[in-house]
Amino acid sequence: MATVASLLSYPIKGCAGVPAHTALLTPAGLAHDRSFMVTSEAGVFRTQRRDPRLALIRPEIDTAGEALTLHAPDSGPDPLVVEVDASGPPRPVDLFGAPYTGIDQGDEAAAWLSAVLGAPSRLVRVPADHHRVTDGRTPGTSGYADSCAVHVLSRSTLALLHERLGEKGAEGAEGARAVPMERFRPNIVVDGWDTPHTEDRAHRITVGDAELAYAKLAIRCAVTMVDQHTGTRAGPEPLRTLARYRRAPEGGVAFGTKYAVLRPGKLSVGDEVRVTAWGDPEV
Numbered sequence: 001m002a003t004v005a006s007l008l009s010y011p012i013k014g015c016a017g018v019p020a021h022t023a024l025l026t027p028a029g030l031a032h033d034r035s036f037m038v039t040s041e042a043g044v045f046r047t048q049r050r051d052p053r054l055a056l057i058r059p060e061i062d063t064a065g066e067a068l069t070l071h072a073p074d075s076g077p078d079p080l081v082v083e084v085d086a087s088g089p090p091r092p093v094d095l096f097g098a099p100y101t102g103i104d105q106g107d108e109a110a111a112w113l114s115a116v117l118g119a120p121s122r123l124v125r126v127p128a129d130h131h132r133v134t135d136g137r138t139p140g141t142s143g144y145a146d147s148c149a150v151h152v153l154s155r156s157t158l159a160l161l162h163e164r165l166g167e168k169g170a171e172g173a174e175g176a177r178a179v180p181m182e183r184f185r186p187n188i189v190v191d192g193w194d195t196p197h198t199e200d201r202a203h204r205i206t207v208g209d210a211e212l213a214y215a216k217l218a219i220r221c222a223v224t225m226v227d228q229h230t231g232t233r234a235g236p237e238p239l240r241t242l243a244r245y246r247r248a249p250e251g252g253v254a255f256g257t258k259y260a261v262l263r264p265g266k267l268s269v270g271d272e273v274r275v276t277a278w279g280d281p282e283v
Helices: 052-056 107-117 155-166 239-245
Strands: 003-009 018-020 022-026 036-040 058-061 067-071 080-083 090-095 098-104 121-125 150-154 188-191 202-207 210-219 254-263 265-268 273-278
Touching: 003 022, 003 265, 018 058, 036 090, 052 107, 067 107, 080 107, 107 121, 150 155, 150 210, 155 188, 155 239, 155 254, 202 254, 210 265
Parallel strands: 150 188
Antiparallel strands: 003 018, 003 188, 022 265, 036 121, 058 067, 067 080, 090 098, 098 121, 150 254, 202 210, 202 273, 210 254
16 A cells, blocks of 8 residues: 655745645645745746755744744854735746746845845745646646646655666766655655556545646756755766656656646545556656
8 A cells, every 4th residue: 555655845945845744735735835935136036956055944834824934054043933924015026937926025034045045035925816827737736836736756766766876887886875855855755656656657646635636747957966954966966867767758857746736635644645547657
């Protein structure tokens, strides 16, 4: 039986994940997932691709979404508590070149983030009228996520990568070091799928009270090469090894699967992950 091994949300896009034993799945993903985003002063989103120190910022948000607490190792003795503004005037923001809006969270949060990242920054929240339609085989919505609402990854998929990383090269080179699951920033980690990349074929699944439908493969980027504990790039792995066996037809390398939410509900670690419709893998 496949079960939920862990649940993780990322309240601020690009920052550290927040584990939970139980979480509410909304139409836009786990509650508060990517509902905030760090931008430049011009409104362009910041990402670990360019700002790897985002990984050092550890956010906490209360259940109601009214208080956001920011922690970072070199931000001083006290964390910053942000009283969330959910109704202020929206300002333009840019996410992968697409125009959206965000509610600015004030100068104190901006100064704190600017000091941690070493670059002028602002913090914005998804506005109530954020009507974003995501792409893929099953359309859906999300906050400031790269694309779809939910990213699913199985332990067996990571285990296969570790096996490939540990193999010696043709010239007897030592294998590469294993990379932790957090490099891939999943929302739902599944245990019990013995065959690696089963998530590629699981095209409709039920978890707890919720139902998910396959949208597309997760195409990986340079974020997977960022050490999430030091906020520094540690490449070229795992992308170099993934390129040897996980090239996607449309380009790039695929690792994990993105889903749209068909039915919101409550999820918990230990819930059964039941596949109700299978499909052909794209890799």
